Amino acid sequence: xxxxxxxxxxxxxxxxxxxxxxxxxxxxxxxxxxxxxxxxxxxxxxxxxxxxxxxxxxxxxxxxxxxxxxxxxxxxxxxxxxxxxxxxxxxxxxxxxxxxxxxxxxxxxxxxxxxxxxxxxxxxxxxxxxxxxxxxxxxxxxxxxxxxxxxxxxxxxxxxxxxxxxxxxxxxxxxxxxxxxxxxxxxxxxxxxxxxxxxxxxxxxxxxxxxxxxxxxxxxxxxxxxxxxxxxxxxxxxxxxxx
Amino acid sequence: xxxxxxxxxxxxxxxxxxxxxxxxxxxxxxxxxxxxxxxxxxxxxxxxxxxxxxxxxxxxxxxxxxxxxxxxxxxxxxxxxxxxxxxxxxxxxxxxxxxxxxxxxxxxxxxxxxxxxxxxxxxxxxxxxxxxxxxxxxxxxxxxxxxxxxxxxxxxxxxxxxxxxxxxxxxxxxxxxxxxxxxxxxxxxxxxxxxxxxxxxxxxxxxxxxxxxxxxxxxxxxxxxxxxxxxxxxxxxxxxxx
Amino acid sequence: xxxxxxxxxxxxxxxxxxxxxxxxxxxxxxxxxxxxxxxxxxxxxxxxxxxxxxxxxxxxxxxxxxxxxxxxxxxxxxxxxxxxxxxxxxxxxxxxxxxxxxxxxxxxxxxxxxxxxxxxxxxxxxxxxxxxxxxxxxxxxxxxxxxxxxxxxxxxxxxxxxxxxxxxxxxxxxxxxxxxxxxxxxxxxxxxxxxxxxxxxxxxxxxxxxxxxxxxxxxxxxxxxxxxxxxxxxxxxxxxxxxxxxxxxxxxxxxxxxxxxxxxxxxxxxxxxxxxxxxxxxxxxxxxxxxxxxxxxxxxxxxxxxxxxxxxxxxxxxxxxxxxxxxxxxxxxxxxxxxxxxxxxxxxxxxxxxxxxxxxxxxxxxxxxxxxxxxxxxxxxxxxxxxxx
Numbered sequence: 001x002x003x004x005x006x007x008x009x010x011x012x013x014x015x016x017x018x019x020x021x022x023x024x025x026x027x028x029x030x031x032x033x034x035x036x037x038x039x040x041x042x043x044x045x046x047x048x049x050x051x052x053x054x055x056x057x058x059x060x061x062x063x064x065x066x067x068x069x070x071x072x073x074x075x076x077x078x079x080x081x082x083x084x085x086x087x088x089x090x091x092x093x094x095x096x097x098x099x100x101x102x103x104x105x106x107x108x109x110x111x112x113x114x115x116x117x118x119x120x121x122x123x124x125x126x127x128x129x130x131x132x133x134x135x136x137x138x139x140x141x142x143x144x145x146x147x148x149x150x151x152x153x154x155x156x157x158x159x160x161x162x163x164x165x166x167x168x169x170x171x172x173x174x175x176x177x178x179x180x181x182x183x184x185x186x187x188x189x190x191x192x193x194x195x196x197x198x199x200x201x202x203x204x205x206x207x208x209x210x211x212x213x214x215x216x217x218x219x220x221x222x223x224x225x226x227x228x229x230x231x232x233x234x235x236x237x238x239x240x241x242x243x
Numbered sequence: 244x245x246x247x248x249x250x251x252x253x254x255x256x257x258x259x260x261x262x263x264x265x266x267x268x269x270x271x272x273x274x275x276x277x278x279x280x281x282x283x284x285x286x287x288x289x290x291x292x293x294x295x296x297x298x299x300x301x302x303x304x305x306x307x308x309x310x311x312x313x314x315x316x317x318x319x320x321x322x323x324x325x326x327x328x329x330x331x332x333x334x335x336x337x338x339x340x341x342x343x344x345x346x347x348x349x350x351x352x353x354x355x356x357x358x359x360x361x362x363x364x365x366x367x368x369x370x371x372x373x374x375x376x377x378x379x380x381x382x383x384x385x386x387x388x389x390x391x392x393x394x395x396x397x398x399x400x401x402x403x404x405x406x407x408x409x410x411x412x413x414x415x416x417x418x419x420x421x422x423x424x425x426x427x428x429x430x431x432x433x434x435x436x437x438x439x440x441x442x443x444x445x446x447x448x449x450x451x452x453x454x455x456x457x458x459x460x461x462x463x464x465x466x467x468x469x470x471x472x473x474x475x476x477x478x479x480x481x482x483x484x485x
Numbered sequence: 486x487x488x489x490x491x492x493x494x495x496x497x498x499x500x501x502x503x504x505x506x507x508x509x510x511x512x513x514x515x516x517x518x519x520x521x522x523x524x525x526x527x528x529x530x531x532x533x534x535x536x537x538x539x540x541x542x543x544x545x546x547x548x549x550x551x552x553x554x555x556x557x558x559x560x561x562x563x564x565x566x567x568x569x570x571x572x573x574x575x576x577x578x579x580x581x582x583x584x585x586x587x588x589x590x591x592x593x594x595x596x597x598x599x600x601x602x603x604x605x606x607x608x609x610x611x612x613x614x615x616x617x618x619x620x621x622x623x624x625x626x627x628x629x630x631x632x633x634x635x636x637x638x639x640x641x642x643x644x645x646x647x648x649x650x651x652x653x654x655x656x657x658x659x660x661x662x663x664x665x666x667x668x669x670x671x672x673x674x675x676x677x678x679x680x681x682x683x684x685x686x687x688x689x690x691x692x693x694x695x696x697x698x699x700x701x702x703x704x705x706x707x708x709x710x711x712x713x714x715x716x717x718x719x720x721x722x723x724x725x726x727x728x729x730x731x732x733x734x735x736x737x738x739x740x741x742x743x744x745x746x747x748x749x750x751x752x753x754x755x756x757x758x759x760x761x762x763x764x765x766x767x768x769x770x771x772x773x774x775x776x777x778x779x780x781x782x783x784x785x786x787x788x789x790x791x792x793x794x795x796x797x798x799x800x801x802x803x804x805x806x807x808x809x810x811x812x813x814x815x816x817x818x819x820x821x822x823x824x825x826x827x828x829x830x831x832x833x834x835x836x837x838x839x840x841x842x843x844x845x846x847x848x849x850x851x852x853x854x855x856x857x858x859x860x861x862x863x864x865x866x867x868x869x870x871x872x873x874x
Contacts, residue, residue: 030347091465092458093422099439099454102447103259142581145546145653146595146643147571160585175333182338183426186440196342202429203346212339219334236585236627 025206032206042195047214049109049190053181054218056113058174061120068121069128070154079129086122094119094180098187112189116181120173127169131162164237167230171223178219182211262448263455266438274446281449286435290460293434297421297464299356304363304416309409312371316405317397325372332365337423341430350431358430362423363416370412374405403477410472417468421461435460493522493683494557494650496543501552503538503708512538513708516552520700522650523681527698529688531731535708536687540653543685544570556651571595574644574652574682578659580636582628588614588639589624595646613642616676634665641673645680654686658693670696691732695720695739703728717743737856741820746813746836749855751845754779754833759788759803763796770796775833775846780805785842787812787835809835815844823852 024032068086072078092100097115098107105111135158143153159166185193195211196202231237265271270282315321344358378401386400402409425436438445438453445453496519503513513535520526528536541547543554545566554561561569582591592613593606601609611621617638628636637657644652657673658666674697677684688694694701695716703711703719705727712724720740723729733739755769755778766778778791780801789805811829813822813836826834826847833846 028346087465088462091418091461093418093425093461095422095425095436095439096454096457096461099450100458102451102454136579136581136584138577138579138581139583140581141546141579142575142577142640143583145544145570145575145577145581147567147569147573147598148594149567152567152598157583157585161583163585172333175330179334179336182336185338192336193338196336196338197429202342205343205346208339208343208346212336212343215336215339216334223330223334234585236629 028203028205030205031209035206036210043192043210043214046190046192046194046211047218049194050178050181050192050215050218053109053112053116053184053189053191054174054177054222057116057120057177057181058170060113060117061173061177062124062170064117065121065124066128069125069132072125072129073132073154073158082125083122083129086125089118090122092118095183095186098183098189101187107188109184109189111187112181112184112191115187116177116184119180120177123173123176124166124169127165127172128162131165131169132158134165135161160233163233164230167226167233171226171230174222174226175219178215178222182215259447259451262446263452266445266448266452267456271446271448273444274442275444280445281438281452286452286456289433289435289437290456292432293421293424293427293436293457293460296352296355296359296424296427296432296434297417300359300420300424301363301413301417303356303360304367304420305413307360308364308367309371312368312409313375313397313402316372316375317393317401319376322372322376325369328365329369330365332362332369335362337362337419338426338429341423341426345430352432355424355427355430355432359420359423363420366412366415366419367409368412370415371405371409374408374412375401377408378404404480406475406477407472407480410468410475414465414468414472417464418461421464422457425457492648492650493681495522495555496520496526496651496683496685497555498539499553499555501539501542501554502550503535503542503547504550511707513542513549513704516704516708516710518702518710518713520683520685522683524699525677525684525686525697526700526702527686527688527694528702528704529691529694529698529731530704530711531706532689534704534706536689536704537655538708539704540655540685540687543651543653544573544575546570571598571647572649572651574649576637576640576644576652576654576657578656580640580660582636582639582643584628586627587624588619588626588628588631591628591639592624592642592646594643599647609646613645616645617642618672633661634669637661637669638672641676645682650683652682652684654684656688657686659688673697692739695742703731705731738820740856741823741852742818744819744855745815746817746819746822746847747815747838747844749819749847749851751836751847752833752851754835754846756781756785756843757791757801758783759801761801763798763801766791766801767796775848777833779809779835779843779846781843784840787837787843812837813847814839819852819855822847823849 025035065086068078068082072082089097094115097118098111101111101114105114139157139161140153143157148156181189181191182193182196184191185197192211192215196208202208262271266281267286268283270279270285272278273280312325315325340358340361341355344354348354375397382400382404383396386396391399424434425439427434428437428440435453435456438449439457442450498516498518501513501516502511504511516539518526528539530536538547542549543556543561545561549562556573582588583594586594589607589610592610593601596606596609610624614621614624619635619638623631623635623639628639631639637660641657644654658669661669670693686694686697688697698716700713701716701719702713703724705711711731712719712728714722714724717740719728719732720736720743723732723736729736752774754775755766755773757766757778757780759780770776770778778796780788780791780795780803782788787809789809790807791801792806795802795805811825811831811834813825813834815836815838817825822834822836826849833848835843836845836847838844
């Protein structure tokens with residue numbers, strides 16, 4: 001075993017002395033509200049960066065997964081290889097993925113976005129595929145029988161009917177990505193992780209709590225927005241006969 | 244610390260993989276100078292720790308979450324609790340959890356295992372609940388009608404039928420735990436992630452080697468859990484699916 | 486009306502064959518028959534006889550291997566399949582309404598595909614909702630808010646949206662419970678008597694085939710046409726053992742559903758009005774087909790049966806011992822007439838026309854004679870109008 005001193009345990013004292021906040025900060029208490037009030041502005045940039053990371057990864061992941069799912073819907077034999085391929089990308093831990101990309105994209109937000117996108121693919125792909133598969137066969141049969149072309153059946157019937165499952169996939173992907181994007185700091189990708197790991201310091205509790213809380217709130221807000229979007233996109237699900 | 248030299252990396256791509264290969268099998272001098280780092284000895288050492296931490300945490304998560312999921316699922320109660328747990332679990336930022344745990348409670352093996360187990364509980368709880376509660380009620384009623392005790396119903400009917408869903412949760416938990424175990428060095432336990440995080444010691448060769456090793460380990464764990472699931476799934480269910 | 490002229494086209498099957506590459510037997514073999522414009526042709530047969538396959542080759546949801554199907558003078562093979570399907574109404578057993586679209590949107594699907602403007606689609610949806618007897622407010626509901634029978638009606642309305650000359654119906658009432666099925670069948674026949682579409686209708690239920698079909702095509706395993714005939718011909722002269730077996734041992738009884746009471750030769754009973762002398766009535770009774778006299782009013786409406794005691798006096802009384810129950814409507818189906826007679830326990834029942842006037846007397850014997858006589862077959866074959874309810 002390697003000596004801990006040579007690894008990641010050294011504490012950067014400048015982290016505390018640079019800031020106001022008085023005794024609470026000096027003692028590194030669990031939570032120092034005064035410090036947060038004085039320093040809230042330092043979270044603006046990381047939060048915006050975090051939003052960019054998550055937004056790019058989810059939108060990118062959705063576009064790619066959607067294309068893959070449509071392709072696999074047309075050509076069923078592609079389903080298994082796509083599922084296996086996206087499964088591998090999902091399984092590789094993001095932190096490891098960042099640095100597998102090191103020789104190709106180096107360090108930076110792009111690397112983080114690529115890795116987070118790769119993580120998302122399977123969640124979204126699986127949900128779109130399930131959604132399309134769960135469309136009742138009699139509905140597509142009727143759609144074809146009354147004269148819809150293949151792409152009309154897809155865009156007017158199958159995809160709208162899959163919307164609840166597609167949105168469910170996006171919710172899982174988005175919430176997971178918000179949490180995972182804190183790791184982007186290790187790839188110099190910015191985001192809220194920069195306020196958790198600052199320099200080599202990970203012991204500033206108030207900072208960790210604030211950054212972590214912002215991430216959790218961001219996840220909840222995204223989840224709520226998507227939930228609402230889902231309800232708007234699937235109005236038929238709200239009206240059911242009560243029998 | 245050396246300059247990252249980002250611009251030159253794409254050209255030196257193969258070279259860096261070569262360095263990483265050497266790092267794993269021969270080791271190299273630390274960036275900080277003096278000692279030799281890397282090499283099979285340290286790789287095996289760190290990999291063993293990462294696997295131990297993962298297996299312990301996964302076992303703790305299973306022991307804590309599965310009985311609750313089984314009980315709630317069998318009683319068809321607490322759906323909101325079980326499903327919300329899964330949703331909430333996903334929202335926990337792994338980095339913040341590990342960092343806060345280390346800073347507030349202290350570094351160490353036990354604390355780390357507890358933190359990782361916390362990440363593993365939600366998917367196992369949710370999937371166990373969903374798996375059990377989705378078992379065809381007709382099968383359960385038939386079992387009850389034949390005079391099985393409630394315990395026997397869970398063990399002989401519900402559990403076997405729910406294996407694929409439950410194992411899905413265990414696999415999600417496993418992937419999440421082994422991924423997060425990579426940042427365990429932040430909590431004072433040195434796993435393969437140390438190669439990645441402590442670049443100032445191991446250099447880019449070490450970082451890339453760590454990334455490859457962690458990826459392989461995660462894939463191996465996922466493969467093993469998938470194999471366990473396959474072995475535990477009854478033949479009747481497999482036939483139904485194909 | 487401009488649309489009237491194209492409201493129906495004949496459909497002709499010419500040596501239509503379907504062979505699936507992975508199966509060693511033929512699904513449909515050398516099928517040839519013609520459905521005249523405006524008629525319902527029912528394809529019936531046991532499962533696996535290729536009836537649905539035959540139907541689906543019309544709108545090319547299944548492509549035929551050889552042969553041709555003509556709608557009017559045009560081969561279905563010409564042009565684009567999706568375009569063809571928009572001109573053919575299609576109703577399937579599972580209905581296949583789009584759960585994510587309102588009822589009005591469902592009905593307006595094909596008009597929208599054909600690029601109708603919104604106002605015209607809306608008006609057409611409302612018109613069709615009215616036609617199928619649903620309140621206009623149903624237009625804004627979703628399929629899951631409707632009962633099975635209502636959904637099936639909407640399925641029919643959707644198929645009718647662009648007034649197609651031909652409709653295909655694949656076991657449309659198969660998933661409906663027996664009581665509602667009968668109602669939907671009658672409703673549909675009433676609709677068809679106005680619309681006069683050419684309809685191909687698939688069922689495995691021979692009773693439904695006889696009830697719904699102007700013509701019935703009986704298919705046997707391997708997709709061969711066993712018989713193509715009117716329901717009457719089918720019941721009277723099954724082409725072979727298979728058809729006879731398929732139609733069932735009770736085919737004689739089934740024929741009663743094809744005839745109305747007024748189509749058979751009814752018996753006559755001696756008639757008397759209140760106040761007539763009894764003597765000539767007594768004489769008439771002893772010589773008549775019906776051994777009882779009927780008391781009628783001035784309009785020939787039956788009042789009751791006169792018993793021997795009623796006729797024992799000088800004059801025919803105004804209130805006889807037994808009422809004229811049961812009375813049978815001459816427009817009712819012979820099967821229902823017989824059922825009424827048997828249920829009441831009476832030997833004879835007066836038959837009346839729409840204005841209540843006596844047209845004759847029905848007896849069990851008439852029905853059995855009718856079924857066994859060759860004359861019956863002729864009169865059935867000659868019958869142009871089919872009882873629909």
